[in-house]
Amino acid sequence: MVSTESDTTDPILTCDGVTRSFTRGRSGWLSSPQDTQTVVAVDDVTTTIHTGDVVGLAGPSGSGKSTLLHLLAALDTPTKGRVVLDGTDTTTLSESQRAKLRLDEVGIVFQHFHLLPSLSARANVALPLVQRGVPKSTRRAKANDLLDAVGLADRATHKPAELSGGEQQRVAIARALVTDPSLLVADEPTGELDSETGRQILDLLTDVADDRAVIIASHDEAVLDRADSVLRLHDGRLQSESDPSMHREIPHES
Amino acid sequence: MRFLTRLRAVIGIAGAQIRTQRLRSLLAIVGICLAVLSMTLLTSLGMGVVQTGQEKFDASGRDLWVTGGPVKLTPETGGFQNSLDNSHRVADEIMARDDVATAYALGFQTVYVSPNTSEFETIIGVGAPSGGQSVTVTEGSQYTPGDPHYNGGSYDGPMTHEVIISPEAAERFGVGVNDTLYIGSTLASARQHEFRITGISPTYSNFLGSSNVVLHLSELQEVSGTTGTDTASLVTVKLRDGADPDTVASELESTYPTLDVRTNQEQLEATLRQQAVLIAAGVALVALSIITGIALTLNLVLSLIYQQRREFAALRAQGLSVWTLVGVVGTQAFTYGLLGGLLASGLTYPLADVLNVAIQSLVGFENVVVVDQRVVLGGFAIALVIGLASALAGSWSLARQPVTDLLDG
Numbered sequence: 001m002v003s004t005e006s007d008t009t010d011p012i013l014t015c016d017g018v019t020r021s022f023t024r025g026r027s028g029w030l031s032s033p034q035d036t037q038t039v040v041a042v043d044d045v046t047t048t049i050h051t052g053d054v055v056g057l058a059g060p061s062g063s064g065k066s067t068l069l070h071l072l073a074a075l076d077t078p079t080k081g082r083v084v085l086d087g088t089d090t091t092t093l094s095e096s097q098r099a100k101l102r103l104d105e106v107g108i109v110f111q112h113f114h115l116l117p118s119l120s121a122r123a124n125v126a127l128p129l130v131q132r133g134v135p136k137s138t139r140r141a142k143a144n145d146l147l148d149a150v151g152l153a154d155r156a157t158h159k160p161a162e163l164s165g166g167e168q169q170r171v172a173i174a175r176a177l178v179t180d181p182s183l184l185v186a187d188e189p190t191g192e193l194d195s196e197t198g199r200q201i202l203d204l205l206t207d208v209a210d211d212r213a214v215i216i217a218s219h220d221e222a223v224l225d226r227a228d229s230v231l232r233l234h235d236g237r238l239q240s241e242s243d244p245s246m247h248r249e250i251p252h253e254s
Numbered sequence: 255m256r257f258l259t260r261l262r263a264v265i266g267i268a269g270a271q272i273r274t275q276r277l278r279s280l281l282a283i284v285g286i287c288l289a290v291l292s293m294t295l296l297t298s299l300g301m302g303v304v305q306t307g308q309e310k311f312d313a314s315g316r317d318l319w320v321t322g323g324p325v326k327l328t329p330e331t332g333g334f335q336n337s338l339d340n341s342h343r344v345a346d347e348i349m350a351r352d353d354v355a356t357a358y359a360l361g362f363q364t365v366y367v368s369p370n371t372s373e374f375e376t377i378i379g380v381g382a383p384s385g386g387q388s389v390t391v392t393e394g395s396q397y398t399p400g401d402p403h404y405n406g407g408s409y410d411g412p413m414t415h416e417v418i419i420s421p422e423a424a425e426r427f428g429v430g431v432n433d434t435l436y437i438g439s440t441l442a443s444a445r446q447h448e449f450r451i452t453g454i455s456p457t458y459s460n461f462l463g464s465s466n467v468v469l470h471l472s473e474l475q476e477v478s479g480t481t482g483t484d485t486a487s488l489v490t491v492k493l494r495d496g497a498d499p500d501t502v503a504s505e506l507e508s509t510y511p512t513l514d515v516r517t518n519q520e521q522l523e524a525t526l527r528q529q530a531v532l533i534a535a536g537v538a539l540v541a542l543s544i545i546t547g548i549a550l551t552l553n554l555v556l557s558l559i560y561q562q563r564r565e566f567a568a569l570r571a572q573g574l575s576v577w578t579l580v581g582v583v584g585t586q587a588f589t590y591g592l593l594g595g596l597l598a599s600g601l602t603y604p605l606a607d608v609l610n611v612a613i614q615s616l617v618g619f620e621n622v623v624v625v626d627q628r629v630v631l632g633g634f635a636i637a638l639v640i641g642l643a644s645a646l647a648g649s650w651s652l653a654r655q656p657v658t659d660l661l662d663g
Contacts, residue, residue: 066661070661075658099570099574099575099576101573103574106573107572108571110568110661114565114568114569115565116565117274117562118270118275127267127574128569130263130264130578131573131575133260135259159274179572187661
């Protein structure tokens with residue numbers, strides 16, 4: 001368990017003995033068992049995250065950071081163990097059920113923004129609401145509110161190519177928040193930005209943590225310093241508290 | 255209600271994609287349009303050839319066509335291969351039947367023609383009787399009736415040295431009524447045979463689609479050296495009212511077992527069969543065009559998906575279903591098909607007119623490309639099929655890509 005501040009509330013996310021392994025190499029009826037190799041990307045990770053937590057996820061390249069993030073966001077399911085998101089065990093769900101769970105409970109922010117270039121900032125923000133069948137006027141109003149909240153009210157009709165990197169990331173954050181998720185996951189959200197813009201994005205991410213949990217994966221110690229606590233991965237394993245050089249928990253400095 | 259809201263949004267996103275990717279969209283639409291146009295125009299040309307041929311045979315006023323075998327076109331000159339011997343005798347014997355109104359032999363032979371004795375060109379020489387439905391003169395007069403040089407098969411009657419020429423031949427050689435032309439099947443023969451132009455007639459150019467000169471059959475045989483076998487291309491037969499063409503054809507085939515006797519429809523079909531390679535090439539061209547249209551649109555749709563694979567993956571990660579994204583991609587592909595089909599349908603008619611002008615100037619036939627509404631509708635349907643096929647392939651491509659792989663990539 002990494003967070004202590006909200007232990008009295010029900011956890012929004014529980015990760016119980018989660019392992020994710022992949023089979024790599026040639027497979028098929030002509031291949032032999034020696035042709036394939038099983039790689040354990042995440043190994044027996046257990047943690048709990050509560051609403052209001054801002055959790056950092058750290059580790060070197062190949063440590064299993066992205067894989068764990070995908071498992072926590074219900075993008076993938078573990079080979080062993082279980083991930084419970086807002087009371088729902090994701091391992092029991094089909095792909096379409098997990099998509100529905102993500103739509104309702106998870107917002108995701110990517111390092112490279114991934115906005116549709118043909119749509120305006122407002123239309124990009126409103127996209128997840130299309131899946132819910134929300135009427136256009138409601139979609140526009142909600143997208144406008146969120147763009148206003150991230151300081152882009154005057155850029156609503158601009159397309160991604162007409163926005164700076166920081167502005168595009170703010171649009172992506174607004175898109176992630178448009179469904180009012182209980183969990184916000186950000187994968188290297190400042191990786192493409194300069195330090196000042198990155199700081200503004202982190203302010204934004206930590207500001208929205210009041211009503212939800214926020215998980216931020218990053219290599220950047222300055223980013224991790226803004227988290228209430230940090231999960232450090234090495235070779236897929238969560239580092240024990242007894243090894244402070246590899247694993248630390250940072251209490252919220254409020 | 256939610257479904258309709260989602261559908262409207264999907265269409266809106268697809269529309270934005272089409273508008274933003276203008277060059278790609280234009281290429282896809284033009285590609286489909288070209289595939290459909292090749293189908294509609296080639297089919298219209300094929301149908302037009304059959305229809306025009308049928309009209310020509312019907313307008314000929316003949317009921318039966320008697321040949322020594324298939325009448326073969328010789329594409330290099332636009333002429334026919336002669337194949338019926340003893341043609342005058344056969345024509346006279348058929349003419350003697352009670353159920354036959356007229357029967358006469360026609361010869362088609364490539365000949366050298368020149369208004370002087372030095373600059374010769376090859377065109378089609380027609381050996382035909384004078385007057386009636388055989389040759390309609392629009393300027394000047396018919397040549398001497400009958401076939402005096404034949405003289406019962408001895409070919410020692412007087413040569414009239416008269417010729418009727420088509421308007422195209424008159425223009426080509428810069429000659430008119432009462433001018434002189436030198437005609438023969440060889441240059442030497444042509445220099446020796448001088449003919450006086452008695453009239454101008456479009457009759458055979460309407461039928462053949464090219465310049466021609468019309469002589470008495472025996473005189474054509476004389477200048478081409480075929481008097482020994484009395485060779486002609488065919489004998490045309492007009493029946494009396496009430497006579498059944500099939501019955502007469504059957505009786506004539508019994509009388510002349512070595513000859514082919516065909517009704518108008520059979521003669522047209524036989525002529526078209528000679529063009530089997532051309533027809534097969536046309537069908538192959540249509541099939542290839544459609545396949546190319548599908549391939550082009552597929553390629554564009556798939557590259558569109560590939561280009562935005564991470565954006566689509568991000569949206570799937572955000573909870574958008576594959577079907578919503580499939581709807582976006584599918585709507586795009588279907589729109590390409592729809593617009594390509596509409597464009598092709600609209601262009602088919604004016605392009606058919608352009609082709610008709612070109613064909614008329616090249617080979618002389620008018621309105622050979624006949625656009626049938628069913629062909630246009632068929633072309634439009636194919637455009638939609640291309641769009642749907644692309645949509646399905648695009649959807650399959652989207653659905654098989656794991657989100658996490660794309661996000662990691």
